[in-house]
Amino acid sequence: MKEPVGKIFSITQENTPVPGCTISSQEFQENGYAFSYFSMAAHTDISAESYAYPKWLHVVAGTLTIYTPDGILQILQAGDSILTPRHIPIGMKADIDTIYSELTLQEESTMNDIIKEGNVFQLANLVPYQDGKIINMDIISDPKLKFVVMSLAAGTGLSEHAAPGEALVFALDGTATITYEGTPLTIHKGETIKFAAGARHAVQADDNFKMALLLTLK
Numbered sequence: 001m002k003e004p005v006g007k008i009f010s011i012t013q014e015n016t017p018v019p020g021c022t023i024s025s026q027e028f029q030e031n032g033y034a035f036s037y038f039s040m041a042a043h044t045d046i047s048a049e050s051y052a053y054p055k056w057l058h059v060v061a062g063t064l065t066i067y068t069p070d071g072i073l074q075i076l077q078a079g080d081s082i083l084t085p086r087h088i089p090i091g092m093k094a095d096i097d098t099i100y101s102e103l104t105l106q107e108e109s110t111m112n113d114i115i116k117e118g119n120v121f122q123l124a125n126l127v128p129y130q131d132g133k134i135i136n137m138d139i140i141s142d143p144k145l146k147f148v149v150m151s152l153a154a155g156t157g158l159s160e161h162a163a164p165g166e167a168l169v170f171a172l173d174g175t176a177t178i179t180y181e182g183t184p185l186t187i188h189k190g191e192t193i194k195f196a197a198g199a200r201h202a203v204q205a206d207d208n209f210k211m212a213l214l215l216t217l218k
Contacts, residue, residue, distance in 0.1 A: 002027055003168070005196040006180040008187050012061045017041040017097040027168075030216065031144035034104040035168075040064075040094035048091030053107045054117055055084045056140075056147075060190075062098025067091050074120050076100075085117040103147070103214070105140065112139050124172040127151040129208050134158070139212075146215045152176065157204035165216040167195040174209035178202070 003009065015025065017039040026036045040046070040062075048069060057064070058081045066073045066082060069089055074082055084090050086107075115121065126149050127135045134156050140147035149172070152158075160179065169178070171187045178185050178193060179202045186206070187193060195201055197218075203211075 003192075003194040005194050005199065006183070006185075008178075008185055008191050008193045010191055011037060011101065012099055012190070015039040015060075015099050017099065020044065022046060028166075028216065032106045033145050033216070034102075035214065036102050036104075038100050038102060040092070040098045040100075042094060042096045045093040046091055048089035050087055050089045051084075052086055054086055054105050054109070054111075056103040056105065057082050057084065057092075058101045058103075058123065060099045060101060062094060062096050062100075064098050064100055065093045065095070067093065073118060076120055079122050079124065080120050081123055082120050083111065083115055083117045106142070109145075110141050112137065112141075115139060123149050123170075123212050124210050127210065129153055129210075132156065144217050146213070146217065148213045148215070150211055150213065152203065152205035152209045152211075154205050154207045154209075158202055160200050160202040162198050162200050163195060163215055165197050165218055167213055167215045169193050169195065170212040170214075172210040172212055175206045176209040176211070177204045177206055179204075 015037045019041050022044045023039045024036050059076045061078050064076045127137050129151050135151045137149045171189050171191050175188050
């Protein structure tokens, strides 16, 4: 992964659209997976292509229209996600400045049954809050990659631990204190932080907090 470790950053601020252009920035490509950020200026378009594997798209800012040769498939707003259908040409267009992330999966990737290809969903709505509890849902669980959504009720937390691979944490709702290698950092909704493999970290929910975790495994 290319982002610096242990630093909170904003995907929106680091991927400002350029008028008339579409820009992509690949964060990583390994073990058959790829994760990238895209910024599409208003009135730009990515032509339709079909793949044997699905892609997970998540809109960070703006509005993304997903279309097929038969017409509009879905319109995604900020916070929306979609798992693209396989073997159908899919294109993207933006009527306003739009930023989204794209995770390319494998044909045999194991997805949670609640996620259906072609349907729009919000990551933050996949798990509820429950007082005093932490709720975890595996969205993707492959041997070399995991994608997880979690809710942490205010006052709960994850004690210090280390993951076996590099990870990106996306704050979906609320505020939390992430202690990374002994340094406390405050993360807010819309912000992201990268963990190095084996780095010590802990999470404490300052108020109700939801996050998504993308973990690569060796």
